[in-house]
Amino acid sequence: MPTLAIWGEGDPARAVAGATNVSFPEQSHTQTVSSAESFTAIHRFLRGCDPRTTEVRSTRTAYVSGRAVLFPSNAGVTDAELEIYPVHHATGRRLGGRPVARIAVGAGGAFGPVPLDPHARYEFALFRAGQSVHHFYFEPFRRTDTFVRLLTSRPGEGLGALVDTSDRHTALTFQRQKEWWGGEGDHLWINGQDILNPATAPHHRRVIGVFAFDDDSDGVTDLTAPLPEFIAQPFISGVDLFIPADTGRTRAEAGKAGRAHAGRTVEVVTQERGAGRTRLSVPAWPSSGHRVSLEFG
Template identity: 65%
Template structure:
C-alpha cells in the first residue's frame, strides 16, 4: 500500500482500540481473509475506498485490505510485471496474517488482468479462495477454477462468467457497480457466507488516514513535494484550526494521519515552482488507507487542457459513481446547476468533471461540453466562469445526487493561475 506494515499496524491498532474492531496484528485469528482490489482503466484504489471502509465496519482489519495498482495505459507491455507484483503482495499478506488464501476483486480492465493471472498457473489460482469480477470481462469457465461472483451493471444482460454466481444491477452504471451498497452486500455475503451487520461506513473516534500522491493515470508516485492536511470550515471551506504536515515517501505514500472523523479536510500538495494543488474531502468517518491524490506535472495530462487566470477558479470533481446530468444528479456551483444531458450524459459514464472558464472569457456556456476533455474516457469538461479576483472568498458548492440528499461542499475561490482545486465527492 505504500506505508510500512509496522506503521499501519500501530495506527490501526489504536483505531481499533477506539472502535472495538479487530486490528491487523490480530488478523491471524480472524475468520476474514486478506482482500486485494485490482482497478480498471485510469483507475486506482479510490474506486474501492467506500467498500474497504464498509468491510472494516463489519470487522475486517483494515491492514489486510489492499489494492494492486498499475499503469493501466501501459498494461499490454507490463502485464508480467503486474502479475509478479501481485505474487509478492499475496505472499506478503499470507505470511503476515497466517491466512490460507486471499480473496481477489477486480473491476473492468482489472478483470482482464486478474482472469489472466488466475488462468496463468494452478499455483497462482490455488492461493485464491474467492474471485469477484466487477462489470468487466466475460468467461466461459471459472477463472483458474476459482469460485467466482460476477457483478454486472447496465448493458448487455447476456454477459456472464460461466459457472459463477452472476448478479445483475441494470440500474447501476460501470463504476457504481464497484462502490454501491447493493454490490457490497453481494460481495460480503460471497466472501464470508454471512450477511453484513451493516452497509454503512461506521464512524470511529479517530480516523487514521493514509494513501498516495500519484500522477494520473499512471499511478506513479509523486516525489519532491510537501503535503499539508488542514481542517476546514463546513460553512466556508476555509482552513479552520491547526493542520498537520505529512512526509511523502519515494513511492508517493503518506500517513497515517490521525484525523477527526466528522471534519472536512483539505490536503495541500506543495511543489517548488508549481501551483499548489488543493484536495478537499468529505469527512472520512473511519480509518482509510485508499486515499489517492491524483495530480500531474506542469504542462502534462488533462490539467494541461485547463485554461487558467488570476480572475477565475478552476475546479475538478471526482465521484466513484457516475454523474447522470439529466437523470437525477445535480451539481450547483454558486447557485447554478452545471450538469445537464449534454455535458454529463448517462452513456458517457462520467466520474471526473473539470469545471473552468474555457477561453478565460468570463462567460459560462453549459450547452455543450468542452470537446478536448469530453473526449477522454470517464471525463467531461464544463465551461463555467467561477470568479476568483484577488480577495479570497468562497465558492458555494452543493451536490444533490440521485437517490441521495444534499451535501454542501464549499471551497475557497483560489485563483487558477496559482492553484488547482480537486473535490472528492462521496459515492454513498
C-alpha cells in the same frame, strides 16, 4: 473455483458460466464497485450471510494514508510536501493558520498515516517548488482509509495543460466513484448553477471526473456543450464556467505558510440520484496559482 460475477447496467441475462451471477441493471459501471448492494452480494458470497449493516459508521479516530500520484501514469509524486488543515464544514476555509500535519511526501508519493477527526472536514494542500499549490477537499473520513489518492500532474502535461488560468477565476475538478448522469437525477451546482445536463454529462460517456473552469478566460459561461478535448477522454468531461475568484488572494499571499482564508467562497452542492444532497464548498482560490480538486464519496 467458486466465482461471483457482479453485473451493472446492460443486458441482465449476461452470465459467467458456473459462477454466482448477480445483476444490478440500474447501476452504472463504476457504481457497482462500491455500492451497498454489491457489498451485500460480496459479503453473502464470502460469509454465507448478509452483513449486519451496510452503513459506514464513524470510529473515534480515522487514520488516513495514501499516495500523491501523477495522472494518468499513477507514478508517485516526488519532492513534494503535504499540509493538512481542518476547515469549516460549510465553507472549506481553514480553521486557523497551522496545519494539523506537515509531511514530506515519501518514495512513490506515499504519505501518512495521519490521525483525523472522523466528523471534521480537511484540506490536503500539496506543495511542489515552482508549481501551483494543489488543494484537495473531501467529505469527512468516517473510518480509517489507507488508499487516499491525491491525483495531480506536472505543469504543462496532460489535461491540466488545457485548463486556462487567471487571477480572476477559480478552476475546479470534481471526482465521484459513481457516474454523473446529467438530466437523470444527478446535479452539481456551483454558485447555484447546475453544470450537469445531458450534453455535459451524457449517460453513455460514464463521466466520473469533471473539469470546470473559464475557457479562454473571457468571463463567459457556456454549458450548452462539453469542452471537446475533455469529453473525448474516457470517464471525463469539461465545462466552460466562469467561477469568480477571490482577487485579493494572490499567489504570494497564499504561499506555503498561508493564513486562514477569509474571502470569497465557491458554493458547491451535489444531488446524488437516489440519495440526498452534499455540500462541499471551498475557498475561491485564483487559478493562476492554485489547483482545486473535490472528491465526493
